[in-house]
Amino acid sequence: MTKKSKIIMWIVIGVVAVALIGILLSDAFGAEEILFSELLTLLKKGEVEKLYVDGYNWQATLVDGTMVTVEGGPSIYDYMSFSMFMNDVGLSVDKLSAIDIQFADPNAGSIWSSLMPLLGIILVAVVFWLIMRSAAGAGNANMNIGKSKAQVQSNLKVRFSDVAGAEEEKEELAEVVEFLKNPKKFSNLGARIPSGVLLVGPPGTGKTLFAKAVAGEAGVPFFSVSGSDFVEMYVGVGAKRVRDLFDMAKKNQPCIIFVDEIDAVGRRRGAGLGGGHDEREQTLNQILVQMDGFEANDGIIVMAATNREDILDPALLRPGRFDRRINVNLPDVKGREQILKVHARNKPMAADVNFKTVARITAGFSGAELANLLNEAAILAARANKKLIGNLELYDGINKVLMGPQKKSRVVTESDKRCTAYHEAGHAVLACLCKHCDPVHEVSIIPRGRAAGYTMTRPETDDNDVSYNKLIDNICMSLGGRVAEELVIQDVTTGASADLQHVSELARRMVTQWGMSDKLGLVAYDSDQPVFMGMEYGNQSRGGYSQETAATIDSEIRRLIQEAHERAVKLLKENRAVLDNMSRVLVEKETIYTEEVAMLMKGADYKEVIAFMDEKEDVHKTNPFVNMTKPSKEHIVSDETESEEKSEEKTEE
Ligand code: ADP
Numbered sequence: 001m002t003k004k005s006k007i008i009m010w011i012v013i014g015v016v017a018v019a020l021i022g023i024l025l026s027d028a029f030g031a032e033e034i035l036f037s038e039l040l041t042l043l044k045k046g047e048v049e050k051l052y053v054d055g056y057n058w059q060a061t062l063v064d065g066t067m068v069t070v071e072g073g074p075s076i077y078d079y080m081s082f083s084m085f086m087n088d089v090g091l092s093v094d095k096l097s098a099i100d101i102q103f104a105d106p107n108a109g110s111i112w113s114s115l116m117p118l119l120g121i122i123l124v125a126v127v128f129w130l131i132m133r134s135a136a137g138a139g140n141a142n143m144n145i146g147k148s149k150a151q152v153q154s155n156l157k158v159r160f161s162d163v164a165g166a167e168e169e170k171e172e173l174a175e176v177v178e179f180l181k182n183p184k185k186f187s188n189l190g191a192r193i194p195s196g197v198l199l200v201g202p203p204g205t206g207k208t209l210f211a212k213a214v215a216g217e218a219g220v221p222f223f224s225v226s227g228s229d230f231v232e233m234y235v236g237v238g239a240k241r242v243r244d245l246f247d248m249a250k251k252n253q254p255c256i257i258f259v260d261e262i263d264a265v266g267r268r269r270g271a272g273l274g275g276g277h278d279e280r281e282q283t284l285n286q287i288l289v290q291m292d293g294f295e296a297n298d299g300i301i302v303m304a305a306t307n308r309e310d311i312l313d314p315a316l317l318r319p320g321r322f323d324r325r326i327n328v329n330l331p332d333v334k335g336r337e338q339i340l341k342v343h344a345r346n347k348p349m350a351a352d353v354n355f356k357t358v359a360r361i362t363a364g365f366s367g368a369e370l371a372n373l374l375n376e377a378a379i380l381a382a383r384a385n386k387k388l389i390g391n392l393e394l395y396d397g398i399n400k401v402l403m404g405p406q407k408k409s410r411v412v413t414e415s416d417k418r419c420t421a422y423h424e425a426g427h428a429v430l431a432c433l434c435k436h437c438d439p440v441h442e443v444s445i446i447p448r449g450r451a452a453g454y455t456m457t458r459p460e461t462d463d464n465d466v467s468y469n470k471l472i473d474n475i476c477m478s479l480g481g482r483v484a485e486e487l488v489i490q491d492v493t494t495g496a497s498a499d500l501q502h503v504s505e506l507a508r509r510m511v512t513q514w515g516m517s518d519k520l521g522l523v524a525y526d527s528d529q530p531v532f533m534g535m536e537y538g539n540q541s542r543g544g545y546s547q548e549t550a551a552t553i554d555s556e557i558r559r560l561i562q563e564a565h566e567r568a569v570k571l572l573k574e575n576r577a578v579l580d581n582m583s584r585v586l587v588e589k590e591t592i593y594t595e596e597v598a599m600l601m602k603g604a605d606y607k608e609v610i611a612f613m614d615e616k617e618d619v620h621k622t623n624p625f626v627n628m629t630k631p632s633k634e635h636i637v638s639d640e641t642e643s644e645e646k647s648e649e650k651t652e653e
């Protein structure tokens with residue numbers, strides 16, 4: 001502690017002490033509160049020694065020495081005189097004269113009452129100033145810079161070691177760090193330094209984290225804005241903000257400017273449907289102008305993040321602007337394991353937790369989702385009053401991140417339950433019967449998130465290649481729910497809407513993208529790119545094919561689904577007994593796993609399976625990862641209910 005801050009500390013202690021003494025000395029402190037009617041009773045009884053009145057404030061000292069303040073008294077100014085008031089309340093003058101009455105605050109003359117407000121103000125000011133100072137000292141004062149809306153952080157504590165499992169990206173960014181640490185070294189050799197680095201990747205992959213880590217490693221200030229901050233109602237504000245931001249940055253070189261979600265301003269110009277020169281465009285132009293204005297040895301690096309590179313204006317990607325592009329991808333198995341370890345650093349984990357296993361079964365999870373999963377697990381462990389986070393919590397955490405929390409409290413009628421059970425059993429039975437489907441891992445009719453139930457399968461290997469046969473089987477299995485409803489309930493519900501969407505999407509891509517239809521041949525009719533407003537607007541046929549081709553595409557999609565549907569009906573009819581048994585077990589037990597599914601497929605009776613489950617009941621609880629490989633996002637048939645979507649819409653209204 002410096003000498004100066006020590007002095008300040010003593011001043012603060014002094015001021016607080018003085019203020020406390022002042023409060024203690026003031027009569028109001030510690031006084032008992034009574035009602036006005038009680039005061040009148042006391043007055044009549046002659047138990048009041050002194051009375052102070054100031055406006056609405058009534059205070060009294062009783063004969064026995066206690067002090068009271070009065071609540072709900074009228075204003076004395078409502079009466080012409082005090083004695084008139086006393087008459088009003090029925091007290092005689094002689095009783096009055098026995099009381100020492102003062103018309104004003106009893107403390108009015110005391111030095112404390114005049115000093116108190118002043119001391120209060122000083123106290124508040126000092127405390128405020130101290131907070132500001134210590135925050136600035138810690139280096140994380142998030143202050144608004146001028147009107148730029150940017151946040152500045154210096155001395156960021158984030159390091160590359162906090163970003164796990166992205167070695168290639170780290171290597172590329174290490175260069176940027178090097179440059180920020182010593183810009184002269186590069187410019188003396190005539191090296192052109194990248195002025196812009198674009199981080200491209202899906203949400204939650206650590207783009208923001210990376211940008212911060214670069215600033216942290218280089219020890220430079222970090223100016224951050226979000227693209228959407230620039231999008232304002234008033235034309236010109238965004239451009240001005242950009243100017244302010246860059247001016248500010250220039251005064252603080254070397255530094256990093258980070259523009260998150262740059263797609264909000266960096267969209268292709270001229271793509272908007274209405275009017276060319278909108279606010280967004282001016283803002284984008286201003287960013288380009290500023291970046292072009294960098295001198296070779298300016299120590300400013302602009303980093304930007306986006307998950308929609310396809311809609312960015314090509315001008316942003318030209319040399320001298322965002323000419324360095326770094327893809328930040330979803331982590332692979334090893335990456336996931338490392339991310340889990342990073343986030344488990346400050347969490348007590350049970351000894352039998354194996355991050356390799358958890359990493360293996362969380363294919364498709366982003367870094368943010370993995371962090372979230374550990375957090376959910378920690379919350380679950382805390383709720384169960386456990387000291388350590390175990391496998392069970394991790395398993396539930398995965399399911400929660402994948403599909404939202406279980407909704408055990410949702411009211412499900414018996415007939416709904418039976419319907420969902422048949423639906424899920426339909427998926428599960430077909431998944432077992434279709435040779436190319438992955439093995440079933442978990443079937444449940446417990447509602448989760450927006451799903452009424454789900455069937456989870458797990459591939460046996462790590463490869464992600466999909467073959468024609470696998471896709472066809474997947475379509476067949478996805479139709480299983482609907483088909484089971486057709487066969488058993490002899491009516492269909494809206495529960496299959498998500499399945500039908502999934503099936504149509506798969507079939508469409510098989511035909512138009514993957515060349516899997518003989519009639520259409522090996523031609524890609526559609527790219528994966530989402531249609532962007534305006535860009536292709538007006539082109540009559542988007543993919544550049546004729547009306548006839550469009551009709552053929554439609555009929556091919558229809559044929560694929562039709563064939564799969566027929567196969568599903570046939571298979572489920574042949575295995576009706578298994579379907580019935582499985583749905584009865586589901587109604588009874590709500591969730592079944594690999595073993596039970598295998599038993600049922602071999603023809604076990606539902607009673608047998610239920611008895612088996614009753615016996616082993618807790619095996620799953622102790623080690624849920626037993627026999628498990630990798631259920632991934634793509635392998636869950638989660639059944640969203642139509643009715644719930646509607647009720648959600650209602651709440652939004
Ligand atoms: P993005 O900006 O790409 O959407 P963020 O950087 O905001 O993602 O990541 C959100 C959170 O996810 C981070 O704060 C961090 O906790 C976690 N995270 C994401 N990727 C990683 C990673 N590679 N290593 C460690 N944590 C990560």
Ligand code: MG
Pocket residue numbers: 207208260305
């Ligand atoms: Mg981000």
Ligand code: ZN
Pocket residue numbers: 423427478481482495496499637638639
């Ligand atoms: Zn379904």
